[in-house]
Amino acid sequence: MAAMTGLERGPAVPPVRxxxxxxxxxxxxxxxxxxxxxxxPLGASFWYTVHTPTTGxxxxxxxxxxTADGFARSLALSLGLAAATIVLVLLLALPAMLAVRxxxxxxRPVMEVLCTLPLVVPPITFVAGLxxxxxxxxxxxxxxxxxxxxxxxxxxxxxxxxxxxxxxxxLPFVYRSLDAGLRTMDVRTLVEAGRNLGASWPYVLFRxxxxxLRSALASASFLTLALVLxxxxxxxxLGYEPFAVWIVTVSGSKGQLSVAVSxxxxxxxxxxxxxxxxxxxxxxxx
Amino acid sequence: MSSSRSRGRLGALxxxxxxxxxxxxxxxxxxxxxxxxxxxxxxxxxxxxxQGGYLTAMIGSVRLSAVVAVLGAVLxxxxxxxxxxxxxxxxxxxxLTASGVLANxxxxxxxxxxxxTLGNSGVVSGLIGLPSGxxxxxxxxxxxxxxxxxxxxVLSMAPALDxxxxxxxxxxxxxxxxxxxxxxxxxxxxxxxxxxxxxVLLFGGAFSAYATANAMVGTVVPLVTLKIASALTGDVLIxxxxxxxxxxxxxxxxxGLVMAIYLPLQRRTSRWLQ
Numbered sequence: 001m002a003a004m005t006g007l008e009r010g011p012a013v014p015p016v017r018x019x020x021x022x023x024x025x026x027x028x029x030x031x032x033x034x035x036x037x038x039x040x041p042l043g044a045s046f047w048y049t050v051h052t053p054t055t056g057x058x059x060x061x062x063x064x065x066x067t068a069d070g071f072a073r074s075l076a077l078s079l080g081l082a083a084a085t086i087v088l089v090l091l092l093a094l095p096a097m098l099a100v101r102x103x104x105x106x107x108r109p110v111m112e113v114l115c116t117l118p119l120v121v122p123p124i125t126f127v128a129g130l131x132x133x134x135x136x137x138x139x140x141x142x143x144x145x146x147x148x149x150x151x152x153x154x155x156x157x158x159x160x161x162x163x164x165x166x167x168x169x170x171l172p173f174v175y176r177s178l179d180a181g182l183r184t185m186d187v188r189t190l191v192e193a194g195r196n197l198g199a200s201w202p203y204v205l206f207r208x209x210x211x212x213l214r215s216a217l218a219s220a221s222f223l224t225l226a227l228v229l230x231x232x233x234x235x236x237x238l239g240y241e242p243f244a245v246w247i248v249t250v251s252g253s254k255g256q257l258s259v260a261v262s263x264x265x266x267x268x269x270x271x272x273x274x275x276x277x278x279x280x281x282x283x284x285x286x
Numbered sequence: 287m288s289s290s291r292s293r294g295r296l297g298a299l300x301x302x303x304x305x306x307x308x309x310x311x312x313x314x315x316x317x318x319x320x321x322x323x324x325x326x327x328x329x330x331x332x333x334x335x336x337q338g339g340y341l342t343a344m345i346g347s348v349r350l351s352a353v354v355a356v357l358g359a360v361l362x363x364x365x366x367x368x369x370x371x372x373x374x375x376x377x378x379x380x381x382l383t384a385s386g387v388l389a390n391x392x393x394x395x396x397x398x399x400x401x402x403t404l405g406n407s408g409v410v411s412g413l414i415g416l417p418s419g420x421x422x423x424x425x426x427x428x429x430x431x432x433x434x435x436x437x438x439x440v441l442s443m444a445p446a447l448d449x450x451x452x453x454x455x456x457x458x459x460x461x462x463x464x465x466x467x468x469x470x471x472x473x474x475x476x477x478x479x480x481x482x483x484x485x486v487l488l489f490g491g492a493f494s495a496y497a498t499a500n501a502m503v504g505t506v507v508p509l510v511t512l513k514i515a516s517a518l519t520g521d522v523l524i525x526x527x528x529x530x531x532x533x534x535x536x537x538x539x540x541x542g543l544v545m546a547i548y549l550p551l552q553r554r555t556s557r558w559l560q
Contacts, residue, residue: 026368027368027371027372030364030365030368031368034365034436037432037433037436038384038388038433040403040410041399041400041402041403041433042399044402044403044408044409044410045398045399045402045403045409047409048402048403048408048409049402091300092300092301092304093301095297095298095300095301096297096298096299096300096301096302098297099295099296099297099298100297100298103297104295104298107298111298114302114305117309118309120490120538120541120542120545121538121541122493122494122496122511122534122537122538122541123494123496124494124496124511124514124515124534124537125316125514125534125535125537125538126309126312127518128316128514128518128530128531128533128534129311129312129313129315129316129319129531129534130308130312130315131518132312132315132316132319132531133311133312133314133315136315137311164304164308165308167304167308168305168308168309226390230392230393230394230395231393232393232394232496232497232500233496233497236497237515237518237519244393244394244497247394247395247398248394248500248501251398251501255401255402255407258398259398259399259401259402261395261398262394262395262396262398262399263395263399265395266387266391266395266399269387269390269391270387273383273386273387273390274383277383277386
């Protein structure tokens with residue numbers, strides 16, 4: 001019947017949304033249950049951090065956080081790793097994706113498969129392979145100069161090997177967001193126009209392509225930052241102590257502190273994703 | 287042509303070289319190591335990885351992931367449908383944003399949230415008198431994993447549900463179909479590929495999760511990721527150092543098989559929902 005009345009009124013009337021204006025009981029039930037399931041742990045965790053039966057309510061764990069032993073060191077390490085990962089993954093992925101788009105379209109399915117594989121392979125199996133190759137590599141390369149390199153990238157002060165591993169782990173996400181960005185513009189025309197007007201390759205890359213890709217680059221960077229800050233598996237099994245590993249170490253002695261950090265990390269993810277969506281939202285309005 | 291092709295290779299070369307070293311070498315090391323015992327080729331690792339406690343762990347992981355995937359898919363679809371058909375745009379937007387955040391919220395912090403809530407000295411477990419250790423079980427892990435799985439399902443179902451045209455339901459109703467007929471013969475067949483794709487995503491997420499399980503249950507619940515980690519950190523008999531690699535190989539095979547279902551399905555979904 002709805003369809004018939006819609007036809008009688010003519011095509012100018014927008015289609016009636018299904019179930020609009022008919023609030024159903026099941027929907028209310030779904031929302032109540034979902035709200036309870038998702039909000040109770042949030043509230044309970046917050047209460048856990050601020051309340052102890054002996055001392056009552058106190059925000060001390062949040063203040064204690066800043067001065068806690070290892071907090072600054074592990075957070076600085078994580079941020080440094082994230083920055084290095086972002087720079088390296090963009091420097092590797094962007095030229096490769098542009099080159100494939102412009103000169104070797106037949107390589108595109110290959111790139112797509114390569115850049116999706118790290119998503120299929122569970123990170124822990126990647127660590128198993130990586131750890132083994134580092135161990136075997138150090139033995140095999142002992143007589144050669146590469147041995148020094150292999151030792152240097154495992155320096156606990158700034159483990160370059162983690163940066164390399166993280167580049168692989170974030171590659172699928174970076175590939176997707178750059179691919180989405182490149183789809184929105186006519187790369188070939190832009191590059192050819194720039195080149196015909198006498199611009200050099202670096203000039204075309206940094207003054208023509210990159211400005212058009214700003215939002216895709218930003219979202220790739222934010223996602224990488226979120227992923228690296230929360231990464232535990234690879235770092236802990238290779239024996240390093242960035243932020244996520246530090247939280248587990250500290251949780252043994254300071255339960256409240258570790259939950260407080262967890263709440264803050266949820267807030268951080270929230271802010272990073274809001275930043276991504278606002279960057280994209282602005283782009284759409286243009 | 288030849289110059290442009292070589293330029294294409296030049297731009298892609300750094301990434302390909304990097305990939306070959308950082309991803310390729312570990313992959314080769316993994317496969318070779320899995321079939322090596324004390325420097326000699328052997329099937330002992332792989333056969334041992336499919337026996338006894340290791341087999342139990344693998345079955346435990348698959349069972350956990352399957353339960354999380356199916357429950358998460360059903361609950362997530364209900365939530366997504368409730369959101370998509372809601373009149374309130376604000377509600378819709380906020381649920382989708384929250385899903386984006388929670389789907390990315392895993393690892394260690396997630397474990398601590400639930401330990402603070404339902405753990406032995408948790409806030410809620412004290413209120414409802416939960417027996418000690420209830421969270422550190424198979425079903426405890428299911429509840430925790432659903433916390434990021436349901437939002438992931440909402441995110442992957444929302445576009446598909448948006449693609450269900452009201453006209454289809456009206457056409458079905460005009461032809462005398464009941465609500466049940468509509469869902470059974472129209473809506474579900476259209477949604478099935480998206481739902482199965484979601485199930486696969488959830489399965490993969492739960493299957494490869496390590497940080498949450500490690501921070502929560504330690505070794506109480508047998509899971510293959512926990513077995514790999516303990517084997518990597520030296521908890522194996524002499525001569526079986528490579529068992530971690532064989533277990534990893536088993537995991538990659540399972541994950542690969544599951545993903546092999548996903549990719550063609552995704553193509554089918556995108557064709558239907560143009």
